Amino acid sequence: MAEIELHNLVKTYPGGTTRATDDVSLHVADGEFMVLLGPSGCGKTTLLRMVAGLELPDDGQVVIGGKDVTYLEPRKRNLSMVFQSYAVFPHRKVGENIGFGLRMRGVDPDEVKRKVAWAADLLQLTPYLDRYPAKLSGGQRQRVAVARAIVMDAEVLLMDEPLSNLDALLRLSFRAELKKLVAELGTTTLYVTHDQVEALSLGDRVAVMRQGRIAQCDAPTTVYDLPAEEFVGGFIGSPPMNFLTGTVVAGGDGGFQLDLGAHSVPVPDALSGFSGRQLRLGVRPESFGVAARNGDPGGLPAELEVFEPLGSSVLLTVALAGHQLKVQAPPTFRAEAGESLRLSLPADQCRWYDPETHLLLETS
Amino acid sequence: MTTVLEKPVRKQPQRLGISPWWLLAPSTVLLVLLFGWPLVQGILAAFQAEGGAFTLANWERLFGDPYFVEALLNTLLLIVIVVPIQLVLAVGMTLLIQSKPKFGGLHFYVWAIPLAVSDLAAGLVWLTVFADRGYLNSLLIGLGLSENGIAWLNYDNPTTMLLAVVVAEIWRATSMVFVIVVAGVQMMPPDYDEAAQVFGASAWQRLWHVTLPLLKPSLQVALILRTILALQAFAVAQALTGRNFPLLVGETYQWYVNLQNPAVASAVALVILALSLGTAVLYMRALRQPSAGGPR
Ligand SMILES: Nc1ncnc2c1ncn2[C@@H]1O[C@H](COP(=O)(O)OP(=O)(O)OP(=O)(O)O)[C@@H](O)[C@H]1O
Ligand SMILES: [Mg+2]
Secondary structure (H helix, E strand, C coil), X not given: CCCEEEEEEEECCCCCCCCCEEEEEEEECCCCEEEEECCCCCCHHHHHHHHHCCCCCCEEEEEECCEECCCCCHHHCCEEEEECCECCCCCCCHHHHHHHXXXXXXXXXXXXXXXXXXXXXXXXXXXXXXXXXXXXXHHHHHHHHHHHHHCCCCCEEEEECCCCCCCHHHHHHHHHHHHHHHHHHCCEEEEEECCHHHHHHHCCEEEEEECCEEEEEECHHHHHHCCCEHHHHHHXXXXXXXXXXXXXXXXXXXXEEEECCCCEEEECHHHHHHCCCXXXXXXXXXXXXXXXXXXXXXXXXXXXXXXXXXCCCEEEEEEECCEEEEEEECCCCCCCCCCEEEEECCHHHCEXXXXXXXXXXXXC | CXXXXXXXXXXXXXXXXXXXXXXXXXXXXXXXXXXXXXXXXXXXXXXXXXXXXXXXXXXXXXXXXXXXHHHHHHHHHHHHHHHHHHHHHHXXXXXXXXXXXXXXXHHHHHHHHXXXXXXXXXXXXXXXXXXXXXXXXXXXXXXXXXCCCCCCCCCCCHHHHHHHHHHXXXXXXXXXXXXXXXXXXXXXXXXXXXXXXXXXXXXHHHHHHHHHHHHHHHHHHXXXXXXXXXXXXXXXXXXXXXXCCCCHHHHHHHXXXXXXXXXXXXXXXXXXXXXXXXXXXHXXXXXXXXXXXXXX
């Protein structure tokens, strides 16, 4: 049993002016696959290194399996790690690299051999076992680093962008392999990535980080559907969420409307307190309903600026009342640039944000 | 022949014409004048009799000299004792500096100071320590451990003489190994050591399985340089013991200056040259990196 609890971790690097992690608290349940997602430099690696014990926090606590390990040596934490820089030993052959941790622990040589063969097979490294890392490609080296980590059977597995250097196809297949493997091993996993697709596909939960803080930590679907901050909506999704700013005004039927200039969108009653003030509306590109000009009389009129067929869908750049929006339409949709379209906005697909705090507002 | 023709044509880097030779010329001339010519002179001198005829008499005279055998043995003994101690000390000092103690920068400079002290000066400093009325004896007498002090550098005490030279050499030349090893450690990315920590290696295991192997190139350089320089050790022993503790280079000096015999002096110098080349080749062979490429 090894859940990870991080309590209020603060870390400022010597000479740094801003906090690399700023009061981060996170609870990873036993056997859970937690993904840390965020833009470059947001503190993901720093957080992982504090869990590993390679970096000491200025303040806060790291608890693994119920034991406070904040200042414990890395080797006594029973964890293994894939480094962002791989850190594959250049003076050791691939096989020796993979078995390094086991040998340090004094595991029986036959057992080491067996596990190395197993991991090498899993990561398609068997032909390279007798090579030195200098003679491997970047992706192969990265796989050695992953193999070295998974043979350990540690209670906690830390992975820092372990698939970043693989080609798209290999990454896809390893992603699935990794998910299966970690589920089988039941290891508590902290996985760092800045690839959102990887994050959503792998994680039991995804913690989205920004500037040293965790902006949101939820199941992948929740993080995608209900971004807790505008930042999360804008970071996840490709293309990201659209945001529109308008003023809340009283509508004719007693309800409220968000005035976008030429057009308006109904505002949920729960937000009537914003009457007369500004409000931000967030909509995912695929949430819009799109129809040709004379298709849907109730829709908002918009002008198509760019039409991009992407194979599995069609990406439209449209202008709506002076705002530029990205809209995703079914692959069969056809239109010409310059045409006008009608956009419909299902009420349950609208996310409302406070323009000052940029936080999600409750509507129900 | 056909196989040669079928070989794929490699792209040759563009020819630079004759100009590289012109650029190399000044240094080549300098090398020939300052090293090549004296070398040839030295080799000739060692095999020439008074009139210029070929002879092995110089060598016979050298090998017949009891001082030569003693000098050779002393020199080798000094290397065997001093170089390993210096390597271990330097690695230890480096690890201490790497653990980032308070005033680590100061320690580094203090430990590097002997680099700036000339060998003769170092020898004289240690002479004030080991002389019959030197600091060491004063201390011993002061503490009541000895009545009249110990004749450390006396001809009758070869062991203490060796000890004094060893101590002085270690003090004088460890800093060079230290600086090389520190440079090597600082070039090493910290990731490897961190990976070893995470994967359960103890401090000793990390040193043995990661740090030292990765330091091998630096250690190799330090070892070659130190051994060759130790073959040339002279001034420290000269200052401390005169000819009571003869060393090879001391013998060259002796033959050339005091015995006025440049031919035998050249022969000794050639012996030193052969030993230097031999050790360098030996080390290169023994410590060759298993992998062709560098780290990463
Ligand atoms: N050793 C260090 N010394 C000083 N500052 C550092 C150090 N390591 C990281 N930082 C700073 O701390 C912040 C967080 O860095 P961190 O490596 O955790 O980012 P990251 O989220 O892993 O980014 P990436 O996705 O690019 O790997 C950055 O602003 C970085 O410049
Ligand atoms: Mg990182």
